[in-house]
Amino acid sequence: MAIQKWLLFLFLHNLYHHIPTLARLSDLKYVQCGSNGNYTEDSSYQNNLNTLLYSLSLNIDESGFYNASSIGQNSDKVSAIVLCRGDIGLDQCRYCVDNIGQRLVEIYPNQKEANAGYDECSLQYTNRSIINDTTSLPTLYYFWNHENASQPEEFNKDLEILLIDLRGQAANGGDPRRKYASGNATGPDFQTI
Structure with a gap:
């Protein structure tokens, strides 16, 4: 009985700490199926895929990138690659990658x-x-805001200045594996970019 209460506590504790992440991870932004065929249930390929997907989040480091070496041989070989956005922490990155693999x-x-x-x-x-x-x-996916800028030419000038600055920050980042920068600028009519 004590073990059941302890397990329930751990489950609720984890759920409580992941509720904000769970809410954000409800819908994938994009999803795409390849054209390389199917594998059969309980096959070596499925076992290799499951092993690889399980190991991905364990192998991600602070850079948020991991290129998994292949598991398996010939037609049962599976390779994977993951990338987390540069401003999220390692725990959130790992949780996100696990979630995508399951989904x-x-x-x-x-x-x-x-x-x-x-x-x-x-x-x-x-x-x-x-x-x-x-x-x-x-496939590359692009997402954009459908709102119109009140002064498009001025908005684009401010955007260009911001992007040039961010490009320099990312290129000169301290960690050679983590080339990331983020920022904002004030555009026309005090619009945040």
Whole structure:
């Protein structure tokens, strides 16, 4: 009985601390299925995929990037790559990556290739080698704000100044693996960019 109460406490404690993250991770920003075929239930490929997906968050470091070396051989080989946004902490990054892995196998059961992302992180797995293979790159997705700027030319000038500054900050970042910068500027009519 004491063990059951302890497990319930741990579950509620974890749930309480992850409620803000759970709310934000409810909907994937993008999800895409590859065209490399399917695997069968209880196959070596499925076991390799599950092993790889489980290990991803354990291997991510403070840089928020991990390129998993392939697991398996020949047609059972699985490779994966993950990337977290530069301003989120390691725990949130790991939670995000775990969540995507679980969601992808639910959304695309038996697919040998898939990728998805939230605002905070992205994950891709495939039965091809990922390293130095531009054919396995996921489709790029762009998100934009549909609001119109009241003074588009001035807005674009302010945006350009901000982006040039952020580019320099990211390029000169201290960690060679973490090239990230964020910032804001005040545009026309005190609009925040």
